[in-house]
């Protein structure tokens with residue numbers, strides 16, 4: 001059996017992968033990504049971001065996102081939408097406009113409403129990477145101009161556009177207990193108190209071999225105890241190159257640990273890897289001398305990590 005089958009047997013809704021438009025031209029890659037026994041869910045890794053969907057104010061363009069959505073639909077794969085409000089890959093006019101609070105609030109509302117109205121999906125990362133490592137709010141153009149209520153505005157607009165989609169806040173380095181996870185917990189408590197429609201917390205899971213937080217299961221449970229779903233949204237576990245048999249074995253154990261933690265938490269509903277083959281991983285382009293983060297190698301061959309994921313879903 002394959003990854004999504006084991007995920008389902010373990011009571012999860014899906015196992016999935018991110019992908020990007022240019023990768024779909026790669027036939028062997030396309031064939032494996034279409035394999036729903038491994039991947040029952042797809043996340044467009046770039047083409048639903050602000051730079052791609054609203055390059056000029058009020059000019060909404062969804063061609064890139066729609067191409068990946070059409071691919072998923074054909075395979076009956078679920079789609080996670082990524083992402084509505086994020087400080088990175090933001091269309092330049094949003095910051096260059098020096099908009100006041102009222103105007104930028106309208107811009108956020110319109111962007112999230114149109115994005116979700118066009119591209120209805122199972123989940124949406126409505127707000128991405130809103131926190132600093134110490135759990136305080138990241139000083140983005142949205143936070144500096146509007147304050148923390150930009151998050152409320154985005155979620156309300158998202159819910160108005162799509163009453164069914166599950167609305168998530170998504171971030172990295174919130175895999176284990178710590179000040180950043182506490183920041184997320186305090187925010188979600190506040191949002192729920194203020195009746196802001198939030199359904200889930202997205203734990204990106206960009207991890208390092210041999211350094212998976214020992215508190216990951218406890219942390220996922222703490223998020224679930226807030227009365228929201230949890231999803232692992234961008235899992236990859238990078239190593240310092242060159243690849244060695246020891247590092248591959250440790251990576252296998254690390255994937256097993258993360259999957260087993262999600263499996264143990266009832267409201268951890270699914271796992272998405274941030275692409276599936278090292279051939280298209282974002283890691284080497286950002287972390288010099290690091291890579292080999294994904295379960296398939298550059299030749300599209302399964303690595304020990306693949307079996308670590310199986311063990312995570314199956315082993316007691």
Ligand SMILES: OC[C@H]1CNC[C@@H](O)[C@@H]1O[C@@H]1O[C@H](CO)[C@@H](O[C@@H]2O[C@H](CO)[C@@H](O[C@@H]3O[C@H](CO)[C@@H](O)[C@H](O)[C@H]3O)[C@H](O)[C@H]2O)[C@H](O)[C@H]1O
Pocket residue numbers: 020045046088089128172204234282
């Ligand atoms: O950074 C990893 C995660 C972290 N969490 C949020 C999540 O959204 C993020 O994903 C990554 O987010 C990164 C940007 O922050 C993306 O990287 C961008 O990916 C884009 C599409 O491939 C790149 O754009 C291409 O760049 C090429 C060379 O510069 C140009 O020739 C292409 O025209 C242009 O499309 C950008 O330079 C590159 O910065 C990665 O693909 C994407 O996987």
